[in-house]
Amino acid sequence: HTVEMHLDRETLSYETIDIYKSVIRSDARLTYSECENILDDPDAAGEFLEDPEVDLAEKTQLVWELADRMHEQxxxxxxxxxxxxxxxxxxxxxxxxxxxxxxxxxxxxxxxxVEAMYRVHPQPTPDEWSEALREIQELDGVSIPGDKWDEPRKAVNATLEEAPERQLDKIQWAVMKVMPRAKYMSDPFGGHHALNFEIYGHFTSPIRRLSDLINHWIVYTNEVPEDLAALCDHASDRQTDAEQCEREYKQFLEEVGLDPTAVNNRGIKIVEEEG
Structure with missing residues (x-):
């Protein structure tokens, strides 16, 4: 399905939402690095296009400006x-x-x-948030803005933006330690704490996630599987297994001298040395 959204120009709130089956014909298929290159050098867009009439550089710049506004909001x-x-x-x-x-x-x-496969993320207790913020505040070179302590998520955001690079992982880990695990549920009660969304679910990756595929099916048929609760539990369990697999994969890459982040973002390029 395609999700076509018309947003208010000022508030970015939804004016209309239209969800329909579609075939998408892309003007270009870009990697992350190619997209960055076009944003830096608009003249580079031509090499990725078959149709010279398409202004890929302008479209890329426009979607970046919109994404940046949505991010800041x-x-x-x-x-x-x-x-x-x-x-x-x-x-x-x-x-x-x-x-x-x-x-x-x-x-x-x-x-x-209708019920669906919603993504629910419980919030930490006030004591757990306080523990995380104290741990962050004690890091060398890190200071939580005084006016943010009563809003932990904003406190972490503000701190991460100003913290030295060497402390980012420690700040993130302090938060992750107190965060309850998100799970799939047929009732969205409680919302998604980390995103601060009243209601949330997964839809955009039906080729790799069961939750998205189920939600596509519900959108199309307007029917809810009888075993939806069991499917939610199954998806939550499999995600736990996948996260463990990812941790072991990253550990393996580190053991063989590869940077897991670089591999995830760019792929591995094998170069045979001459001689």
Whole structure:
């Protein structure tokens, strides 16, 4: 399905949401690094196009400007952003994904009134948040703004933006230690704490996630699987297994001298040395 959203120019709130089956014909298929290159050098866009009439550079710049606005608005609304120095290409994908996922779950809950596979993220207790903030405050070269202590997510966001690079992982880990695990549920009660969304679910990756595939099916048929609760539990369990697999994979890459982040973002290039 395509999620077509018309947003208010000023508030970025939804004016209309239209979800329909579609075939997408892309003007260009860009890697993250190619997108970054076009944003830096608009003249580079031509090498990725078959149709010279398409202004890929202008479109890329426009979607980046929109994504940047959505990102800043989300932070201002209290969404937790643990990776504040993400590049522009990743920010475009992330913000468009979040906006589409949120649109679909709002459509299912508020407009259709049906159950779906929602993503629910409980919040830490006040004591757990205090513990995390104290741990962050004690890091060398790190200071939490005094006016943010009563709003932990905004406190973490503000601290990450000003903290030295060497402390970013420690700040992120202090937060992750107190965060309850998110899970899939047929009832969105409680919302998504980290995103500060009243209701949220996954929809944009049906080729790799069961939750998204189920939600596509519900959107298309307007019917809810009888075993939806069991499917939610199954998806939550499999995600736990996948996270463990990812940790072991990253550990293996480090053991053989590869940077897991570089591999994830760019892939591995094998070069045979001459001689």
């Amino acid at each position: 989300r932070k201002a609304d209290g969404s937790l952003v643990l990776n504040p120095r993400r590049d522009r290409a990743h920010t475009i994908i992330e913000e468009c994904m979040l906006k589409a996922n949120k649109a679909v779950t709002h459509e299912l809950m508020w407009d259709r009134g």
